[in-house]
Amino acid sequence: MIATARLVAGKDLRIEWRSRVLLWQVVPFGVMALVLSGLALGPTRAGHSSAGPGLFYLVVLLVTLLAINRSQAIERTPGTRASVATLGLDPGGVFLGKALALAVELWVIGAVLLAGTVLFLHTALSGSLEAVPSLVLTLAALAAAGTLYGALTGEGAAPTTLLPVLALPGFAPLLIAGERSFSAALAGGSPWEWWVITLVALVAYLAVGVLLYGVLEES
């Protein structure tokens, strides 16, 4: 399973490196969304508003949905699905590999967006840096959940529009925990309880994904 996960993650990341879809399309979209959020708050209020973490995670949600669709689209061509199916890859390994690759992509995008939050929403640099561990954990959980929901919607007639509807209820606890954790870091408080929630969700999504990904692929 681990060997399959490494193989699939390496393949997905190589494809992303070649196509640069996330770099030239998703990242600029996220940065523009942050700029618009800053404009909506206004130049005087942005630095003093408590809305920064919430707006940051709203943008993270949007780019995560785009990244999940991209991750699933790689496998969606009927011919590719059939050819790869005949390789008999372990479905648990495929899930872990795709989730890992998505997590790496989201970490890179998240780092850019966090810098954008400091620049455009004027969140404190030190507090933003303290939020990095919770961001890493939240994005990993979003990647695991997103890979699962992506497989669930992948065979539908309109997967790109079905995904947000199905995924949002699952993502909500993660986004709230991430936002609370970021706010706590900015206020100098303790984010531990939010980290625990996110960690439990990450482990749960990984376990469910390893167990059910094959069933979702078959269905």
Next chain:
Amino acid sequence: MTAPPVAELEEAVVLTGGFPVLAGVTLRLEPATLTVIVGANGAGKTSLLRLLGGLDPLSRGRGVVAGVDLAHGDRRVLRRRVGWLGHEGSFYDDLSVEENLHFACRALNRPFTDVAPALARVGLAERSRTTTRRLSAGQRRRLALAWLLVRRPEIWLLDEPYASLDDAGRALLDELLVDVVAAGATVVASAHDPLRTTQTRRTLTLAGGRVVAAS
């Protein structure tokens, strides 16, 4: 002693959205043979190939392929033993020719040394570092054949194998079919046009999801 059949279907039905794309197919495929499936569009040729490859589930009837029960067995086990050549693109477009084949080798624990001879055989040695997206339709077809050569499956399932191939490509495919059947593999190919290979073969005619003639 006679070798057991590679595939045996009895009144096999496959439903897609409630519609029977295969409506009771009975057939038997012997090892190291070439079987050609002919029929009009929508006759069920691709559906039959997908069923034989474990890519689609059996809805009703009975079927055993390569020792795997299609109704109750693990179809993943069967899939590892078949090679699929579909008429859509079969690869990751943003990987190079060589990277696609390396992916297959790593997935199957095969050495990378199998890749260069396979590419040379299909005439793509010069394009090994080309991104798959930049290949022509015929070259992609050749890459699909190289993928099968690297895989060396027991059962070759070829859906419209001549599509997009020029004369040289068709001749290459004919040669390959002769070689793989001689090596003991079983080949099942769907075709609109008759296959040009001189290989001894059986022809099944499909219409409305059923075998209506066999020769």
